[in-house]
Amino acid sequence: MGSVTDFRPVFFVIGILLMTIALAMVAPAIADGVAGNPDWLVFLAAAMFTLFVGACLTLVNRTGDSRLTVRQAFILTTFSWIFISAFAALPFAFSDLGLSYTDAYFEAMSGLTTTGSTVIVGLDDAPPGILLWRALLQWLGGIGIIVTAVAILPMLRIGGMQLFRTESSDQSEKVLPRAAQLAGAIGLIYFGLTVSNAFAYWLAGMSIFDAVCHAMTTIATGGYSTSDSSIGHFDSAAIEGISTVFMVLGSLPFVLYLQAVRGHGRALWRDTQVRWFLGIIVAALLALSGWLWIANDAAVDDAVRQAAFNAVSVITGTGYSSSDFSAWGSFALPLFTVLMFVGGCTGATTGGIKVFRFQVLYATARAQILQLIQPHGVVTMTFNRRPIPETVPGAVMGFFFLFILSFGVLAMALSLMGLDYLTSVSGAATAIANVGPGLGPVIGPSGTFQPLPDAAKWLLSFGMLLGRLELFTVLVLVIPSFWRD
């Protein structure tokens, strides 16, 4: 039991996850059925096939023991995202849209990682099943990453995540029961937020269908829309405002909501990660609306509205747009490139480097500079008013280095395929930070990833996976010594 070569517990869990995904496929089948769209059959067939494979995996790999070793947890985390995307892609591949499997896989991975990059042109005329399926993938991917970040990554000590270890998270055997329990508790909050969001959207004028689809992709900071022109389609300040609020809510640590529900509401406001995050948003808002006002001659209220919505959309990695922000002039492009990297808080649905890492990096850089001035002084580094454990700064800085390295390598690889500078650079950034649209005429908010060569789509899919699982989780699997006993 528990040797690295024992894949049974891994495939047992993946089987369960596939059955869940199969179940989820029933919803778009119903939607298409009601709308009289023949694609309902595609969803039903995909559901049955996925259910069959999932059930087989579960039955074949039963061990009656839910304990996982650390290695199995690594394998499970990465493999589950790869496998689920493979099956979630089936409806895209066989639907009326006529996507290639490459495109379908890209769309599914983009959905499940809550990235939101799309290869589909003509969303406004797409059948409801496909639209609902895209929204569902992001919604499920969102709760999936929250549970992973809270229950699994701290145990695996990924990129400084040991900062968020609890007593129980050191015991790898308990990872599955803990994950299940958290999925239950946090899932309720997640569901509640989604319903509130949908209701608000509906009040602001969306149809019920649009409201539900957008609520699912807002809370998941995913960014899939039911229209090619994204939220801009509705041209409503109220909808943009609601969207902004719920994107931010989806980017805060969900464990703090749990504490708030249990009567510790002040925990949310006392959390320094939350304060830094809101501070970054305000700074970006000021810089961007100032730029729109001064350089682009926008009216003040319009500048603030545009800046707030689009800045929050990019920082949180949602990727909605209300206009083509990549055409906002010189300053906007590097600013948006940088904002893409930020992300929200950990234990939320956002991607990117994440705010707590910037706090640790800042504390480290500050300590180092003070140390240069006072070589014999003692500088204590704190996070959330507690001393930072000594392994954390190195882990965070290692994460930052690997993040920049992966970004650079991915951008170079994309340019090898003939993509231009802005497309390569912003494409690499948007994939690794799980944002959605890139910058420029091809993959910017007004374009799609459809024109890219297949190899670029596979590379970007890999980049999304890498970013979503905080790099290390995926990269350990390519180290030969991982597989040695």
Added chain:
Amino acid sequence: MGSVTDFRPVFFVIGILLMTIALAMVAPAIADGVAGNPDWLVFLAAAMFTLFVGACLTLVNRTGDSRLTVRQAFILTTFSWIFISAFAALPFAFSDLGLSYTDAYFEAMSGLTTTGSTVIVGLDDAPPGILLWRALLQWLGGIGIIVTAVAILPMLRIGGMQLFRTESSDQSEKVLPRAAQLAGAIGLIYFGLTVSNAFAYWLAGMSIFDAVCHAMTTIATGGYSTSDSSIGHFDSAAIEGISTVFMVLGSLPFVLYLQAVRGHGRALWRDTQVRWFLGIIVAALLALSGWLWIANDAAVDDAVRQAAFNAVSVITGTGYSSSDFSAWGSFALPLFTVLMFVGGCTGATTGGIKVFRFQVLYATARAQILQLIQPHGVVTMTFNRRPIPETVPGAVMGFFFLFILSFGVLAMALSLMGLDYLTSVSGAATAIANVGPGLGPVIGPSGTFQPLPDAAKWLLSFGMLLGRLELFTVLVLVIPSFWRD
């Protein structure tokens, strides 16, 4: 003695440096005099003024005590580059070229930091005095940074430079005698390499004047040329080959030459930093010549020649060009952006992040990944076959973070001034890494920095200083507690 507010020892040394620079101005005065160019008067006047100020500073600030505190060493390092640039700019400002003082300061800072970005158009018709002055600035800046990196930065523990501490380098009082001694010994080697290089250039067909000017800017990995079309002007494979070899020689640790001269020649080949550096060059050469051969349909020999010269020129931060490499197609642009960051070895004339830091970053990332797999295993990190002191990885990672942060902030600031994406991004990179040309039609190898707004030129000058002095040296000065007693 030695309180932070005692600027006397700092200005005493700056006075001496100014007198040196004044002396150096006599050379272009003679060159212009021989050529019958009236600018010889400008150089003579600038020399006398600089000599006067330098002599005053030296006389007023004499203390009869050459000891420096750590704080004074910080102030001296940064202030000397700022002050010397201010005076070195005078001949540019008052010469026939008619540069504004902003342009003159930019050109001087670019020279002394061995960056090689230029605002001067029409080098081919420029008087010899100006051309010699540009070459001399880079040559003096080159030996200046070697001495700083060997004698001062290890003591200041800048960005992991404590790796290169020697017994004596911990005693800050001895910094000036040590610097003087090293300047003598290394200066001889530097001079010898320059003479060899000039002789080789002359044999390959350059005029004596061109050979001397280019030798000075090759060894300094500076990149100023006597022609607008840089080394491409000579259109000679031999000259490009000689240049490539001496750019590499200027990028190797000069203390190893010192050891080689003293009979430890093998030290150079055993040094892992040297091996990594050569490995990076070979990798870049293969990638780039492969790209030129396959995507740009270049002949194999031509592809290798172009790739070798231009890759080495960018990696070493020299900034010569034999053709406009920013027009080499999609892959070349991100590749050159990344190569700009690399730099050569420490204790040489190159800028950039430098190879030893990548070695430490690699060792750290590797150790972290192994630690994830074996949480209780012990991973030792080595550099040059010795264990890495425990303060080094953090310092190197902190440097990397600040480097990327400075790069991002500088790129955003440049774009605020209306520069396009490629100009902003590559301009920030080329300044901070002390390379020279940027990418694209404006500041690429076939353009100059002349069209940029003044504010951008000051920003870039600051970026060059920041990169040249390894960030921390400059940044500590803006920390209020540095100035408190």
